[in-house]
Amino acid sequence: MAVEDIIASLHAATESADTPEENERAKLLAACTKLQQKLETPKDIVMKLLFSVPDEMSYAVLLLFDIIAMRLAIDMKIFDTPSKEVTLDELVERSGAERLLVKRIMRLLTSLNLFTPSPTSSTTYLPSPHTALYSPASPFSSALTFFTAQLPSLASLPTYFATRGYASPTSFHDGPWRFAFPGTPNPYDYFAQHPTYQKAGNVVFAFWCQGQGDEWFEFFPVEEKLQAVADGDTNTHAAAAKPGEEDEQILIVDIGGGMGHVLTAFAARFPTLRGKLIVQDLPGVIADIPANSLPASVTAMAHDFFTPQPVIGARAYYLRAILHAFPDEEAREILRNVKGAMDGGSLVLVNEVVVAEDARLEGRGRGHGRKSCILRGWM
Ligand SMILES: C[S@@+](CC[C@H](N)C(=O)[O-])C[C@H]1O[C@@H](n2cnc3c(N)ncnc32)[C@H](O)[C@@H]1O
Structure with a gap:
């Protein structure tokens, strides 16, 4: 295709009054990015x-x-x-x-x-x-506040790695964050001590995944796997309730679930599903959940996932965007704490940032993936 024709069709797309559908918009953006990457010189x-x-x-x-x-x-x-x-x-x-x-x-x-x-x-x-x-x-204001708070840790990476022999961090509590902010072992302790950043982070976590694709419950067979069932039901995933107590059964524990945004969306999507939903997070996050903001089926609970899971025998323990932030041993510790609470019918659902071996394929997750490429244990 002649360059003039490419330019003409790009101008036509720019000037068009049509608003593309969400998935078309994403494809157009990806195509523009690819074109830009192809044309840019290293100097550019x-x-x-x-x-x-x-x-x-x-x-x-x-x-x-x-x-x-x-x-x-x-x-x-x-x-x-x-x-x-x-x-x-x-x-x-x-x-x-x-x-x-x-x-x-x-x-x-x-x-x-x-x-x-x-x-x-x-x-x-x-x-x-x-x-x-x-x-x-605006959540963008919170995002700017929250991400600029992390810049000292990012800027310290060259010195951090130079002094650590260019080896990945092995502890979330003794990584680049602590190096940049001596006296605060990890970002979450720091946020807890700085309410402006804690509030901004809570807003960011609630909105950063919106519009990033289907929610997990749109492609996971929720009714088949998570329906509350009474003892004796033939459902094989029977972390079962006593007959008549299906409404008391715990369906999902959203571990590190922020202010409950995922379970709120889940409850709206499955209004007739029986059973309880529990969102867990650090005390400073749970305290920030506005009164009466959660649906009746969702309960908030302060819980540190580095301690044993107190909710025993839930049908599913859900972790989204948690494990990628931690070095392997700490990720295992988080999972061991969940394992201790599971019964025969419980599931663990992990919804995670994954970087393809060929990172060019990563597409829309790129911002987060770039971070995960280099670091676990920064935050
Ligand atoms: C990247 S956010 C993900 C939030 C939510 N799962 C989502 O996907 O939207 C990580 C969450 O883990 C929480 N968190 C961090 N350390 C925690 C801990 N030790 N125990 C419980 N929650 C923790 C944070 O407060 C934050 O809400």
């Missing part, structure tokens, strides 16, 4: 990483300085009234920051198309269509 890549000036199309290609400027803007309340125009004086008053610093940050934010400079005044900023994405109520 380095220049983009170090000095890229995002244009309208690539405003979301956020580089480190941009990310930090955005985090500063979040902390300085610059995104707090995202639907109104705002003056420099108002921003200085709201943030309590130095005027020059606010002006410089606004210059960066306008270059990222996160605000639009007013055509009539150089110290007035209009909201852009993207400003609201970083307002305090």
